[in-house]
Amino acid sequence: MTVEEGQVQRIGATEAVFRRLKSLIQSGEYAVGDRLPAELALAKQFGVSRPVVREALHACATLGLTETQTGRGTFVISKKESPRLTFAGVDASDLIEARRLIEIPTAGYAAERRTPDQLRHLFELLAKLAAAADVHDWVRYDGELHTAIAAASGNKMLTTLVADTRRALDPQSEFLNLTQDRRSDSDHEHEAIVRAIEARSPEQARSAMADHLARVAETIARIGD
Template sequence: MQTYESVLARVESGLRSGRWTLGDRLPSERALSEEFGVSRASVREALRVLEAMGIIKRSTGSGPDAGAILIDKPAAGLGSAIRLHVASGAMPVRDVVEMRLLIESWSARSVAMRCAAEQLQQAEVVNESNDVAARGVAGCLDAAFEILEQMEDTDIEIEEFQRLDAQLHVELVSLAGNSLFEATMLGLRKAIEEYVAQGVSREPDWPDLARTLRGEHRAILEALGRGDAAEGAHLVENHIEGFYRRALG
């Protein structure tokens, strides 16, 4: 085991035991070096690894904000690792697509059930209050519909459309409430954006593709909003597979 790996193991042990929690500041390099019985260079290398993994945020200097703070952003490490593996050819784009299908179809079902539960709860409140003005659709997809409305601007630039497209998919996974799926999706985001951009660059009729994607996104959100888990998941799968076949297949 490399010396810096022993430092990583000690930090992991400290996290598991509750010695340090999110938001805490780790001891200084000197303090960790003395406590672990290793060189400051080994501590510094371990901190670089933790920063790349998205576990800490480091600030230089000697003020109150200096040092390493535990933040735990798993997508940071996942994103860089996935991008490198896709670029090297070790992780084919098709594998990224299949991972999306697994995560996003499950997420669609979960979001649909959440929306159905919110609508049922809202209906009970309306019935109890007999307030006609209070009737409406549950707000579970408000943020997603706001993103879609921006995408439906016919004057939108292609790059902005693609950014919002990725943001919409991340939002739906986030709504499902599984933190590991959300982190994985955030990690996949750059790889997804890159293969989508590649596909769009090959598309001879961008306006037609944009209309298709807008329609598919709206159909997905409406199905989820109705609480139709099976239809929502089916539409998500067709949407992801359809773009892959059209643009990259």
């Protein structure tokens, strides 16, 4: 049975391959120091496309399980996940702390100060997120939505700070959506934030953003389980 015939009906193809590779590494079937089969061979083994395998291998590398060496291939470097995930050199826990300090109050200001045009733009971005067929497009719209919420706050410094975090947030968002199937939940959480901004309720907007960030943090905490 291929991965697609088994798990992919319940979870995404990349997540299914990622889980299988992680299991093979942690069980010792692929030992530390071993070179993994080439992408094409893994794609045939799991019954998926090469891009799916490539994304799964990238996720394994993010966890510190593998390392790809140019011209040599991908090697197993550890059976245990790294205890601290980093994205673009930023620790995931540091990123969450910073987002809580910046984005929660920013959402409240957006509810108080947003203009009709800004609100319309937020709903347009929600629609783009819902319609995105490619995870990379989804990640781009995710970044645009959070930046647009900050712009609606009317505070240029907060807008700059939120935009600057995307250097690390974009790879984190991609990782979570590829390996943890976060997209649907994120879409619902984003809509709750925008609805609160529409209602001009700072308290609800802050609460909705806090809930979104808490769920992201919980997902990251579960990865090593």
